[in-house]
Every structure is written in C-alpha cells, then in structure tokens.
Amino acid sequence: MPLTKRIESAMDAALALAAGADAPPRLAAALPYAVRPGGARIRPTILLNVAIACGDDEPAAADSAAAALELVHCASLVHDDLPMFDDAPLRRGKPALHAAFSEPLALLAGDALIMLAFDVLAAGGQARALGLVRLLAAYGGMPGGICAGQGWESEAKVDLSAYHRAKTGALFVAATQMGAAAAGHDPLPWEELGQRIGEAFQVADDLRDALMTEAELGKPSGQDAVHARPSAVAELGLRGAARRLDDILAGAVASIPACPGEAALAMMVRRTATRLVPADLPARIAAE
C-alpha cells in the first residue's frame, strides 16, 4: 500500500474511534475538519519510512503511531491558529477551525484530538504501545515538547535553541523515534535524524514564509517579518539560509543509524527536502 494511503486509512480509523451517536454534532464535525484535507503529512511519512527502514514487523503499531503523531500535530495547529496565539485566519487553504466553527470548539477539538491520539496508540493493545505513549507525551508536552515550544513565546527572554528544538523539532524527533520503536528498534539512536530533519524544516519554513505568496502557501505569508519572529532568513539572509538548508540535510543523511533500509531512507530524506521549498528556489532568491 502506498504510504499516503496507509496514513489516510490510519487517520480514518482514528477518527472513527472519536465518532458516536451521542456526540455533540458541531464538535463531532470539527474533528475531521481539523484533520482533512491533510497538509503534506510529513511527520507520519517520516515515521513510516523509518519503521519500514527498521523492518516494519508490526505494521499496525506503525500505522497507529503515524496517526497518533499526526493527530497531535493537527491539534497543535488548531490551537496555535487561535487569536490568542498566531490569529491565523487560514490553514491548508481553508478557514482556520476557530474561524469556521468558533474559538471554544477549536479549543475543544484540539483537546479531543490529543486524547484521541493516545487512545489510538493504546487501542491496538501491542506491547510496544506503552513506549510509543511515552514518546508522544514527551514530544507533545512539557518540559521539551511542542507545548514547551509554544510556551517560549510567552517568555520575555527566549532560549532560542530550546525554543526551536521544542516548537519545531520535537515532533520530528517523535517521528523518527516512534517509527523505530513501532518496529521494535531502540529509539535512542534515531534522535539525531529527527533533530536534523526538524532543523531543515524550520529553515525551509522560514524560506517559504519569505519567498512564497499566500495563495501558494494556503495561509498568510511574510508572517515572520510581521511578528518580528527570529528566522533563518532574518539571521543569514536568503542565500545563507538556502546554504544552511543544504548543510543540515547532508548531516541528516549522515546521521541515519545502521538499519536494513538505510539507503532507501536516505533517498526519502533528500526527496522530502526538495518538497519543502519551491522547485525554483534559486531563481526566486535571485529575483528578491
């Protein structure tokens, strides 16, 4: 089965767990709205690629891990889009959940998606599920997960390294480590790959925000400059940021632990990276 099909099937199975005749109808409608259509599904794609590189001997565990991780990511987008944070009117080319439903329903949908993520992990009943629960909780919560990352935005003095590690990096480390753990491998050696992919994603995101239009992104562009957020483009310039992206990707490929599918995984990392930035990146940089 192609990976995108595996991921969407796993997301469908997850959403089915949260559906029921007794549920409040608007919140029930908000959950699939938050999840579909997906973005690039980059985190579960990485997770499944790592699981496959590690042998994927228990595909149901990998599928539930992929769905759980994407659910927590979707929850974080719904909460981050709220007026109290990014106040983003658009997400994935349609109104943000709080704009389409309401702020209370956006908050509740995020909460319910987080709960659902853990339900999905436990539902399979695999022995590996407990380890997956711990990884997801660690990279989702405090002290170093995405909640911590967003929490740094409420600090007067920001530890930029801890901020990026938690805000963007955490769910990529979760992706590589949960992929390995779902396939019965020790997750620890997979931390560096996740960190480097997270750094690459952060730099690529900064480049996209600076170079692409709202129509291309499906959300407002130029937001780093508007909110005066630290970014690789602000720090290194467009050309410097593009060079930094190349360096990080080389390091990511070099960090892949020895495993049966090492070569194929290296190709996946390079392929994913090319999808992160516009194909005509050099021309766009030259035109600025």
Added chain:
Amino acid sequence: MPLTKRIESAMDAALALAAGADAPPRLAAALPYAVRPGGARIRPTILLNVAIACGDDEPAAADSAAAALELVHCASLVHDDLPMFDDAPLRRGKPALHAAFSEPLALLAGDALIMLAFDVLAAGGQARALGLVRLLAAYGGMPGGICAGQGWESEAKVDLSAYHRAKTGALFVAATQMGAAAAGHDPLPWEELGQRIGEAFQVADDLRDALMTEAELGKPSGQDAVHARPSAVAELGLRGAARRLDDILAGAVASIPACPGEAALAMMVRRTATRLVPADLPARIAAE
C-alpha cells in the same frame, strides 16, 4: 499511607515528569499552579477507594491512575475557566490560571497536563497501563468524555442527558472503572457506580451553587442562574433536589459490584456525599 498523602505524592511524582531545566519558566510555573492546592481530590479518592475495594494488588498502577485522572480534571478546569467558556476569575480560592498567568499559558498548561496524564500512566510500564490509557482517553475526549460534555455547550439544541453524562459523569465513571482496572478487575461492572456518583455530584453542585456564598465556594456562586444553565434546583426546587440527591446515593451504594471491600466502599460513598453539601443543608433550604 492515608489516601490524601498517596494522592499528593502521586501528583508530585507526575509534576516531576514535566519539569526540566530547558522548560520555559512561566509555563513550568503554571503546571503546579493548576494542580496545587487541590480541591477535594474527589475523583482520585474514589479511584483509590475502588482499587482498595478490589484488592489494590498493584498500588503503583492505582497511584498513577489516580494522578492521571486528577491531571485531566485539572486541565479541564483550566480550559473551562477561560473567557471563551465560563470566564471564571477565581478557582479554588485564588485567581484562575489565565488571570494569574495569561490565556495562552492557560491553554498550553491544559494541553501539557493532558499529555502528562498519559505519560504518567505509561511511565510505570505496567501491563495494565494500556487499558488505563484507553479509559482515560475515552472519558476525557470524544465522543462521550468531558470534551464532548463541554462541546454540548456550543450546540443550539442540547441533549441534556448526554450533556450531563459527558460533562460531569465521565470522570466519575473513569474513577470507578480505572480504580477497578488498576487492581486487575474488569472495569465494566463499575460503570453504574461511577454514573450514580456523577449524578449525585451534579445535583450537589447545583445545590452548592444555589445555597453557598463565593467565600465558601472559593469561586463565584449563583452561576447557574446567571448563565441560565439547566440545573436540578431549577428543575426540582431546593427540596426536590435534596431528595433527589438522597435517592441517587442509595442507588449508588446498591450498585457496588461484589468485591472484597464492598462494605467499606459503601461507607466511603456515603461519607463522600456528606462532604458534597453544607452540613446545615436543611436549615439553609428552610431559610431560602
């Protein structure tokens, strides 16, 4: 060890899992603020009493279940107090978390407490933990947990029975079922006891809201009338609501499944109930 000590120790151990040198300091301070001082800790108290009635053969599992349940309860209070929901300035006699910190930090603290709850369950590594994760996710999330309960408040047409079952009842059913599951018993026969305790708590809460002062409650009183919320007092009057509370408690005691500590548990249910309403309830009703 007295139950209150067991509960607070388990809460301390849970909070320690979320602490770290790299954490954003204000969010790190918000988590214990949300958890301490506790209210009556009624849900974990019920959970531990049921576990003890079932033999409590794995106290660490019961302790982590008690802490996890209370963490999800605390998270729901923090989120429900936000201006977009109840807009409550006070909680447990001090400023609500969003008032003491900020709305973004209140939202993030709630998210982090939910993640932490599942981490706590999985941290012990007991075989029973997966079942506990499923129970907590079900009674916390959708379609029938506390998220669903709060979600009903966004509906034009409310299924009152589903609303109360999810909003107040869910975490009491979680308490009795998780207590049984943590002690290795089948949780299913424990659903009715949790439901009835939840109903009793709802009616007692309505009576407290109508009869007690802000100083006594540690939060604004008379809120059901202010927000025109359905309540047992509005439906049955003060005397009718007090009679209904007695009936529900009799049913709760009668529903206790056969177990080693059945008699002691029945006493606990009656004792808990007397703590839910003022000792001078009849006099207060007569004075209205």
